Amino acid sequence: MTDLYQKQRAMRAMRKAAMQRGVIAVLDVGSTKISCLILRFDGVNLNDESEGVGSIRGHSSFSVIGSATTASRGVGFGEVLSMREGERAIRTALQSAQKLANIRVDHVIACFSGGKPRSYGLAGEANVQNQVVSEQDIARVLSACDVPDYGDSREILHAQPVNFGLDDRSGLDDPRGQLGERLYTDVHMLTVDEKVIRDLAHCVKRCDLELAGVASSAYASAVSSLVEDEQELGAACIDIGGGATGVCVFLKKHMIYCDAVRLGGEHITRDVSMGLQVPIVTAERIKTINGGLFATGMDDRDMIEVRGDTGDWEHDRRLVSRTELIGIMRPRAEEILEEVRNHLDAAGFEHLPSQQIVLTGGSSLIPGLDGLASRILGQQVRLGRPLRIHRLPQAYSGPTCSSIVGLSLFAAHPQDEWWDFEMQPEGYPARSVKRAVRWFKENW
Amino acid sequence: MSQINSDRYAPFDPAPSLWSYRLLRLMLSPFLRRLIFYGIPVLLLIGVGLLNLTNEQRREQVLTAFNDLKMFVTERPEFMVNLMSLKGASVSVMQDIREVVPIDFPVSRFDLDLDHIRQIILGLGPVKDANVRVRSNGVLQVDVVERAPAFLWRRENGLEVLDETGIYVRTGASRLQHRDLPLIAGEGADSQVAQAQQLFEAAKPLRERLRGLVFIGERRWDVVLDNGQRLMLPEKNPVLALERLIAINQAEDLLERSVKVVDFRLQHRPTLQLRRRAMHEFKQTKLMQLGQIND
Structure with a gap:
């Protein structure tokens, strides 16, 4: 626990150093592509109150000066599966981005979707020392949170205070300076497999860069594709990527739940490949060009030429109707969305005041996915695109890049985390998990 | 395959x-x-x-090349000055200027120091002001304003012509050549030409008889008329004194009489000095009057 705290604080210090240098790279390690953006901060003090408020604070102060995308190698389910290949892929992206930016970058903030993320709700309470709530009081109440036993091989990725209560008031955003006696807090904690972070850190280290922060890519996508009122009233961002689908629920502008389904667009491609007996590359092409989820009468007559390279003329010159293709793709898409539905049900998504579903990620480009999602997930479904950030290339404005854009926003203005406050020396009193469970039930 | x-x-x-x-x-x-x-x-x-x-020969080569390049630009016909045009000067002054300005035409415009030439020309006595510039077609234009002669100053070793500010213009050959100029004399008279001018203005009624002004002891003026008559003016307010004297003269024809010197140095006590014969007659008359009384 203390070890992690020190590590995270070290990363925060690294991020601060990067801000002072004014240049930082953000890296999205996905299963299909690895993207890298290089951001330049124009010397704006991000702590300055005049630089906007709320979630757009500080966003005007940076611009993208370099960008690169490369196909992933050695990455699957949002995790680095083969170290050497993964490292080479990450190096490719970093090198092209640095070349384009014509600047050397030493710090990188990375995000990934794998590692079996799990959400925990923590609660803590402490007495306010001098009637007025100070930074120390918040630190104390945070360290008073009872941490559940999340396993030895897991590591905390995010631990964000999402709610503060003072005496009989709750729902406070920032209790500092308020009068009260007893301070409560609710913390959302996200853990992932330690190995995944370690592998990623190793790959980055092999590229001579320092890791200045890690984030969950589901969280990053939600930051960029949920609009402000969706974040406030409650919404789920479904980032359907290549190897994994991230689910992230926002309420009151805080992430309150995050999970990942280890299914994605690659599985659809694989199904197409198996069903049509074509290579993966061909299947991917057919899926992106002709893919769909709702068959109509027209699709029966819409014949797709399946090109192959086996040498067997009959096999290579087959014609497949689009209905057939849809018949292959749809069950897998339904499976993914049902899996998402299960996670949302487990999280108590139906209790949220607004149940907006935002689909983003590369696979959300499949025609008809929003229609399918509205049948499975709920009526309020829309396709999400990332926010525009300054000097972002046009190629990065689609839903495939929502997590890298969100990571840029996260780099510019990170959410306060547990380790941003000074740790109290008295340690962490063990408390029951019951409180956490009760808080979940109360809130969802 | x-x-x-x-x-x-x-x-x-x-x-x-x-x-x-x-x-x-x-x-x-x-x-x-x-x-x-x-x-x-x-x-x-x-x-x-x-x-x-580091190579001497090389350095020289570079220097020569540089000078050649410089020559190539400065010696272009567009930049050459071929002759000097003088305006506003009399013939003698022109000759003087041509003598003192040592330029071998043709010369490049960049080698001419116009300010220096102007200073040289201003150093000449008769020149009051000069404007030196290079005109478009290679002509060095010198516009000269000469000093106007205003006074003739008689000194021990000859005559000098002064302008209205008392600055030397040239040497005068003889009084006859400068009949129109008022004559002044005496050491230091050139420093008081303004006052002399005022006195000449005031002495206009006496113009026919006026011969000139003499500066005495570098402090006051004497007005010299023909017949050797002399009006001695005070140090302070000589013009006022002269005007008073002229007023007296107009009323009583003082200067038509046998008066040699009118001494106005002490304003409250003007003194007359009679000519010798007049003095003698005056004495005789006085004696006769006394004799009659004595008789």
Whole structure:
């Protein structure tokens, strides 16, 4: 626990150093592509109150000066599966981005979707020392949170205070300076497999860069594709990527739940490949060009030429109707969305005041996915695109890049985390998990 | 078949090798970039230049080439000055200017120091003001304003012509040549020409008889009339005194009488000095009057 705290604080210090240098790279390690953006901060003090408020604070102060995308190698389910290949892929992206930016970058903030993320709700309470709530009081109440036993091989990725209560008031955003006696807090904690972070850190280290922060890519996508009122009233961002689908629920502008389904667009491609007996590359092409989820009468007559390279003329010159293709793709898409539905049900998504579903990620480009999602997930479904950030290339404005854009926003203005406050020396009193469970039930 | 086509399916990896990646990052580090793209080339250029210049012959060559280039520009016909045009000067002054301004035409416009030429021309006595410039078609235009002669100053060693501010214009040959100029005399008279001018203005009623002014003891003026008559003016307010005297003269024809000197140095006590004969007659008359009384 203390070890992690020190590590995270070290990363925060690294991020601060990067801000002072004014240049930082953000890296999205996905299963299909690895993207890298290089951001330049124009010397704006991000702590300055005049630089906007709320979630757009500080966003005007940076611009993208370099960008690169490369196909992933050695990455699957949002995790680095083969170290050497993964490292080479990450190096490719970093090198092209640095070349384009014509600047050397030493710090990188990375995000990934794998590692079996799990959400925990923590609660803590402490007495306010001098009637007025100070930074120390918040630190104390945070360290008073009872941490559940999340396993030895897991590591905390995010631990964000999402709610503060003072005496009989709750729902406070920032209790500092308020009068009260007893301070409560609710913390959302996200853990992932330690190995995944370690592998990623190793790959980055092999590229001579320092890791200045890690984030969950589901969280990053939600930051960029949920609009402000969706974040406030409650919404789920479904980032359907290549190897994994991230689910992230926002309420009151805080992430309150995050999970990942280890299914994605690659599985659809694989199904197409198996069903049509074509290579993966061909299947991917057919899926992106002709893919769909709702068959109509027209699709029966819409014949797709399946090109192959086996040498067997009959096999290579087959014609497949689009209905057939849809018949292959749809069950897998339904499976993914049902899996998402299960996670949302487990999280108590139906209790949220607004149940907006935002689909983003590369696979959300499949025609008809929003229609399918509205049948499975709920009526309020829309396709999400990332926010525009300054000097972002046009190629990065689609839903495939929502997590890298969100990571840029996260780099510019990170959410306060547990380790941003000074740790109290008295340690962490063990408390029951019951409180956490009760808080979940109360809130969802 | 599979042997031939295997290359097409060989996974293509665009990843840079670790060392090429490190080299790129090294080349992107700001200090090294500046050193390689600016520092080393500049140092090389300077080094080669200096090495070349250590050779005496080479240095001379460079200097000659530089001078040739300079000549090539400055000696273009557009920049040459061929003659000097003088305006506003009398013939003698023109000759003087041509003598004192030592220019061998044709000369480049860049070699002319117009200010220096102007100073030289201003150093000449008769020149009040001069304007020196180079006109478009290679003419050095000198516009001269001469001093106007205002006074003739008689000194021990001859006559001098002064302008209205008392500055020497030229030497006068004889009084007859400058009949129109008022005559002044005495040491230091040139410093008081303004007052002299005022006195000449005031003495207009006496114009026919006026011969000139004499500055006495570098402090006061004497008005000299014909017949050797002399009006001695005070140091202070000589003009007022002269006007008073002229008023007396107009009322009583004082100067028509046998008066040799009218002494106005003490204003409250003007004194007359009679001519010898008049004095004698005056004495006789007085004696006669006394004798009558005595008789």
